[in-house]
Amino acid sequence: MVLKENETGLEIIGVKIGDRVYGTYQGLGGTFATFVDCCLRKKALPGFHEKGIIAEAELKNKTLSLRLSGKRTQDELMEVMDIALQNIGAYPDKGGNAAFFIEVKSEN
Amino acid sequence: MALVTSKEYLDSVKKLKPKVYVGGKWVKNLLENPITKSMVMANAAIYDLAQQPECKEIMVATSHLTGEPINRNLNVARNIHDLDMRQEMALLTSQTVGTCNYRCVGCDALNSLAATTWEMDRDLGTKYNERFNNWLKMAQSKDLAVSGAITDAKGDRKKRPSQQEDRDAFLHLVEKRDDGIVVRGYKVSQSGAIGAHETLVLPGGGLKDDEGIFSLSFAVQNSVPGLSYICQYNAYSAEREMFGDETEELGNPIYGQRETSTMVFDNVFIPWERVFLCGETKYAGRMVTRFAKAHRMNCGGACKVGFADVIIGGTMLAAEYIGVEKVPHIQEKIIDMVRLSETSHACAIAAAMRGREEPKGSGVFLPDDLFGNAAKLNIAHGFWEIIKNAGDIGGGLVVTMPRLKDLEDPEVGPVLKKVFGAAAPAEKRLKVAKFLQHWSSGLHGVGTWHGAGAPQTQRFMFTVLTDFEKKKKMAKKLMGMKED
Numbered sequence: 001m002v003l004k005e006n007e008t009g010l011e012i013i014g015v016k017i018g019d020r021v022y023g024t025y026q027g028l029g030g031t032f033a034t035f036v037d038c039c040l041r042k043k044a045l046p047g048f049h050e051k052g053i054i055a056e057a058e059l060k061n062k063t064l065s066l067r068l069s070g071k072r073t074q075d076e077l078m079e080v081m082d083i084a085l086q087n088i089g090a091y092p093d094k095g096g097n098a099a100f101f102i103e104v105k106s107e108n
Numbered sequence: 109m110a111l112v113t114s115k116e117y118l119d120s121v122k123k124l125k126p127k128v129y130v131g132g133k134w135v136k137n138l139l140e141n142p143i144t145k146s147m148v149m150a151n152a153a154i155y156d157l158a159q160q161p162e163c164k165e166i167m168v169a170t171s172h173l174t175g176e177p178i179n180r181n182l183n184v185a186r187n188i189h190d191l192d193m194r195q196e197m198a199l200l201t202s203q204t205v206g207t208c209n210y211r212c213v214g215c216d217a218l219n220s221l222a223a224t225t226w227e228m229d230r231d232l233g234t235k236y237n238e239r240f241n242n243w244l245k246m247a248q249s250k251d252l253a254v255s256g257a258i259t260d261a262k263g264d265r266k267k268r269p270s271q272q273e274d275r276d277a278f279l280h281l282v283e284k285r286d287d288g289i290v291v292r293g294y295k296v297s298q299s300g301a302i303g304a305h306e307t308l309v310l311p312g313g314g315l316k317d318d319e320g321i322f323s324l325s326f327a328v329q330n331s332v333p334g335l336s337y338i339c340q341y342n343a344y345s346a347e348r349e350m351f352g353d354e355t356e357e358l359g360n361p362i363y364g365q366r367e368t369s370t371m372v373f374d375n376v377f378i379p380w381e382r383v384f385l386c387g388e389t390k391y392a393g394r395m396v397t398r399f400a401k402a403h404r405m406n407c408g409g410a411c412k413v414g415f416a417d418v419i420i421g422g423t424m425l426a427a428e429y430i431g432v433e434k435v436p437h438i439q440e441k442i443i444d445m446v447r448l449s450e451t452s453h454a455c456a457i458a459a460a461m462r463g464r465e466e467p468k469g470s471g472v473f474l475p476d477d478l479f480g481n482a483a484k485l486n487i488a489h490g491f492w493e494i495i496k497n498a499g500d501i502g503g504g505l506v507v508t509m510p511r512l513k514d515l516e517d518p519e520v521g522p523v524l525k526k527v528f529g530a531a532a533p534a535e536k537r538l539k540v541a542k543f544l545q546h547w548s549s550g551l552h553g554v555g556t557w558h559g560a561g562a563p564q565t566q567r568f569m570f571t572v573l574t575d576f577e578k579k580k581k582m583a584k585k586l587m588g589m590k591e592d
Contacts, residue, residue, distance in 0.1 A: 009242025009381065028246045030379025033287045034332060037377040044333035047125035049134070086123045087331035089306065091250060 013090055014098030015081045017074045017105075023082065024098050027090035032100040034088050036064050045080070047087030055107045063101040071108040080104075110176045111168065112251035113159055114152035121148050121303055127336035128302050128369070131345055138303055142348045142355075143339065146364030148303040150205045151253050153363065154181070157204060166196045171248050172471070173241055178248045181211035184222040185402075185473040191460035194402075195410040195475075199453070202414025205363040209411055210300030213256030216406060217308040218244060220398035221325065223472040225384050228391055230469075236384050243327050243382060247306065254327075255304035257295035257371055258399065260312035269315070269322045278312065279373060281321040281386065288379035289386060291324060295371040297558075302337050302369055305330055311385070314393030323392040325385035326378045334376040337369040344550060357512050359546020366551055398466070398474055400561055405475040407560035409456025409483025412491055415552060416449030419498050422543045426502045429532035429540060441497045448490030455483035478573045485566040491556040495548040502544040509541045 011029050014021045025031075038044055039057040045068075056067035068080060081104055082092070112120075121138055128135040130143050138144040158167040158179050169183035169190065170176070185191045194215070201209040222244075225236035247254055260269075263277030272278065279293035301307045310325050328335060339345075344365045348358060355361035385391060424442060427433040462476035499506055505528070515521045515534055528534035557563065584591065 009239075010246065028243055028381055030288060030381035033379045034329070034377060037288075038333045041377070042333040046329075046333055047123075047331045049125070049127055083123055083125065086120075087125055087329065089329040 011100065012093055012096045012098045013085065014101045015078065015085070016101050016103045017077050021098070021101075022074070022078045024093045024095050025085045025090035026093035026096070027085075027088070031088060031090045032062075032064075035085070035090075035102065038088070039064060039066060045084045047083045048080070062099060063103055065103045065105075067105045067107055069107050072106040077104045077106060110171075110178055110249060110251060111158055112155055112179075114155040117152050117155045117253065118148070120305065124303075124305070124330050126302055126331045128339060129336065130339040131341040131349065142352060143345050143364070143367060144302055146207075146348065146360075146362065147210060147300055147367040150207050150363040151210050151300065151303050153205050154201055154209065154211055155179075155251075155253075157200065163200060166193050166200055169193070171245075173245050174248065176248070179211075179251050181215045182218065182244070182248045182251070182254065183215070184219055184244070184471075185463070186471055187473055188461060188463055191405075191463040191473055191475055192457065195406050195456045195460050198406040198410035199414045199417075202411045203417050204414075206360045206415065206418050207363045208299045208366045208368075209406075210255060210303065211253055212406060212411065213258070213299060213403065214254030214304065214306075214308055215256075216399050216402035217256035217258070217310055218247075218254065219402050219472065219474065220310065220395050221308065221384050223398050223466055223470050223474065224391055224395045226470040226472065227394070227467045228385070228388060230467075232388065234388075239381055240384050243384075247327075250305070252305040253300075253303065255299065255301040255307045256399075257298045257301060257307050257309045258312055258396065259296050259298075260322075261294040261296050261370075262312070269319055278322045279309065279324060281324060282375055284386070288377055288381075289324075289326075289383060290375050290377055291326070292373050292375050294373070297368050298337075298371050299366065299368045301330070301371055302339065302367070307371070310395055310399055311392040313396055315389040317389055320387040320389055323385055323387050323389045325383070325395060327382045327384070328373075328376065328378060332376055334374045336372045336374070338372065339367060339369040342551065344546075354513070357542070359542050359544075359550070365546065366555060400565070401474050401477050401480055403560045404484035404566065405456045405459040405480040407484065408487045409452045409454075409459065409480065412487045412556050412559075413449045413453040413456070415547070415556075416445065416487075416491070416494050419494055419544070419547050420445050420449070422540055422547070423498045423501050425540045426498075426506075426537075426544060429530055429537045430503070431531035432501075438501055441501060445494045445497050448493055449487070452483045452487040452490060455479050455486060459483060477569065481566040481569045481573070484560050485563050485570070488557050488563045488566070492553055495553055498544050499548040502541060502548070505537065505541045506544045507549055509538050509545070512538050512542065 013025045015023045055069045058065045135141045157163045169180045171178045180197050225240045228234050229237040260278040263272040269278040276293040283290040351357045432438050459475035459479035463473050466474045525534045528537050
């Protein structure tokens, strides 16, 4: 998997919950790759140290599909993603064009 | 948002969830644990300094990448003035927080990286400098707190990194992938990483050709899975935990002694965009040497001078509170403290003034090596003398005092007030005695000795940097002795 930098060296990641993009985050190039590595190889969400929070994770092209354990509302899912992304150096963005997406669902 | 306020920094820390272990437990919230909180509050105070108009010249610089105002802790020195203001920033920060300048190692590391990645791109055609500049632009635009991790665990010192029984003794490469690298191992005695948004990791020393897996430099985010921090724990940690919110009992109530941790990298992924050295052993030593060049000026000749300033102030108060401030030998000892600290500061200023572009064409300015090493070696020895005099003038009370709170005890309080009342009330005497205890009986003596490299490394640099043959020739010429 090769994830290239854009011209500014930054990349934008969109967080999708349901059909809606709930938020966008900007980080240095490689931030999405780091997030994917955390979820697929480490089976961990940045900033969350309890085991088993990721029930399922799958990468297809530039979209990471995540199913989080337990029952969570859309707002709660977004809260989790906000912490996870900021803990690997992705910060809330004003809403540029996302090159990568994280689709999040609750287990139940 | 190029200059972040302390509030904004504290808000960002509330979202950071690093895996931090302190004294038998995992810390869930850095601001709720009294030990980790002291580190974070010191960083917050450093952010505050950049907001104060009277500190602007020292604390704020202009980014050479964007032209925007930035915190000097994220600045690459581009001229002599930058170097001079850099060491003044270390002085001012120490005078303000009386503990580690937790953004300092990151600042010196990024200056080394600016120089060395430029050199690698020129020599090898790599893209390290471009990557580094992208990272730096991002860090500057967010005014991130950046710390630095240099020292490996090192294991058996008789053996080279690859000969160690446990390879983790030196941080090393585990896997090289298309999208990045996987690293593991330890970095020790690391100051302030727990409350930093990012840490710059540099090799711990020079490496041989076949030691490429240890030749690594990268920027790592605070809370990436696989990275954990095991904090130091000592009598001062226990004291801070015991007193909890009653911080007025402590020698440095808000900012604490100095908090360090061991960083444990358990197969941590680092994307290529954050990798600034990977395998090029020839440049590992240069990277560390350039870091040390900057850090010895700042840590030795400015940071510890700021500590000395507050110790001298506390010592003078202690003398006044018992009415001995005009006694000649007391005055002489105070003067000695000033002499020792200002000599180091003079070396730091000289190191800045004699600084030069390195490598030529890079646009990066680094301090003079000899004067920087002189600053550090001088203060390593001088600091023991300074805290000795603080203990001497402060008296036995510095280590025999009761708790401050005991003065309020209905039974023993009135007695203690009589016992310790002198030219000033007992409250003031005990407060300053605790302050001097914090310095003279705390962690700073050994910390100053080893910080920025133990004195033996500076002695070695003196042998390398000094032209002894030239000195012998001068002596012979003056004596009228013929050359052999």
